[in-house]
Amino acid sequence: xxxxxxxxxxxxxxxxxxxxxxxxxxxxxxxxxxxxxxxxxxxxxxxxxxxxxxxxxxxxxxxxxxxxxxxxxxxxxxxxxxxxxxxxxxxxxxxxxxxxxxxxxxxxxxxxxxxxxxxxxxxxxxxxxxxxxxxxxxxxxxxxxxxxxxxxxxxxxxxxxxxxxxxxxxxxxxxxxxxxxxxxxxxxxxxxxxxxxxxxxxxxxxxxxxxxxxxxxxxxxxxxxxxxxxxxxxxxxxxxxxxxxxxxxxxxxxxxxxxxxxxxxxx
Numbered sequence: 410x411x412x413x414x415x416x417x418x419x420x421x422x423x424x425x426x427x428x429x430x431x432x433x434x435x436x437x438x439x440x441x442x443x444x445x446x447x448x449x450x451x452x453x454x455x456x457x458x459x460x461x462x463x464x465x466x467x468x469x470x471x472x473x474x475x476x477x478x479x480x481x482x483x484x485x486x487x488x489x490x491x492x493x494x495x496x497x498x499x500x501x502x503x504x505x506x507x508x509x510x511x512x513x514x515x516x517x518x519x520x521x522x523x524x525x526x527x528x529x530x531x532x533x534x535x536x537x538x539x540x541x542x543x544x545x546x547x548x549x550x551x552x553x554x555x556x557x558x559x560x561x562x563x564x565x566x567x568x569x570x571x572x573x574x575x576x577x578x579x580x581x582x583x584x585x586x587x588x589x590x591x592x593x594x595x596x597x598x599x600x601x602x603x604x605x606x607x608x609x610x611x612x613x614x615x616x617x618x619x620x621x622x623x624x625x626x627x628x629x630x631x632x633x634x635x636x637x638x639x640x641x642x643x644x645x646x647x648x649x650x651x652x653x654x655x656x657x658x659x660x661x662x663x664x665x666x667x668x669x670x671x672x673x674x675x676x
Contacts, residue, residue: 456540459484461547463536468552471525477549478518479536488540492517498533498548510537523553530555560662561588562638562670568654580674582644582658587669590637593617593629595663600625600646603655613660616644624652646674 462481469475479492494514495502502511514521523532531552538545563585571578593613600609609625616627630641638660646652654676659668 456488456542457485458543459488459490459538459540459545461536461538461545463534463547463549466550466552468554469523471553471555472522474520474522475551476518476520477534477536477551479538479547480517482517482536482538482545482547484540486540490517491515491539491541493537493539494519494521495535495537496521496523496532498535510535512537523551526553526555528555529553558588559665559667560591560669562660562662563587564644564658564660564670564672566672566675568674568676578648580646580648580652582646582672582674584638584640584642584644584670586640587638590634590639591662592636593627593638593642594636596638596669597661598625598644599659599661599668600652601657601659602651603653605657608651608656613638623647624649 460483462479462483464478464481467475467477477494479494482490482492484490492515493510493512495511496513497511500511501507502513523530529552531550534549534551536547536549538547565583565585567581567583569579569581596613597611598609598613598616599607602608613627616623616625617629619626624647626645628643628645629635630639630643633639633641644658646656646658652674654674656674657671658674659671662669
């Protein structure tokens with residue numbers, strides 16, 4: 410205030426002090442924070458982002474219903490949340506040019522199933538969580554397994570007597586057909602004696618490119634699918650004291666318990 414002026418009237422409105430001075434001059438005094446809000450800047454409450462949690466990765470069968478839950482999502486301010494699920498981050502179902510913001514399902518808990526496709530597929534599911542102002546996202550991987558029909562291999566046996574001692578007798582096992590082609594690296598074999606006891610076993614991979622002196626060999630037919638068990642492929646087994654007529658050769662695929670194919674050694 411200027412010297413010599415007497416205070417006539419002061420009115421306080423909220424955090425603003427309006428001073429009316431004699432002489433018609435007005436001065437405004439703002440209390441509180443620098444922005445005139447009446448609060449210090451550090452005391453102004455700001456909305457914080459929610460934290461999305463889509464849960465753990467899961468594996469399901471094609472066409473099977475499964476559940477996903479965003480229950481472990483949270484908001485540090487305790488705000489109510491909205492949940493939007495994009496069931497395939499690789500596609501843009503709402504055609505907005507963004508792949509992971511589609512609203513294929515809504516709600517904290519959802520049930521869903523994927524259509525049956527030709528092979529096992531992994532989908533990236535994105536959970537978008539909103540408090541009405543800010544967003545957060547979380548992803549979960551859903552692997553959908555397509556169960557294939559058991560692989561089958563048809564084989565036949567013929568016997569070559571040979572010309573001892575120059576040429577040893579052997580059993581020739583021919584692969585006649587397979588239900589589908591698979592890499593020979595995925596197969597293993599067993600050889601059982603006539604009583605059913607296993608006397609030889611191993612990976613088919615270990616039988617390829619062996620010399621003609623090898624006890625058991627695998628010959629991949631170059632005229633068919635190289636690198637795969639296919640019709641025209643051959644297994645040769647040298648006849649000896651253990652490998653005799655009545656033994657059974659079995660071919661297994663991956664970790665399947667039942668053989669994909671088997672054939673009895675016969676003359």
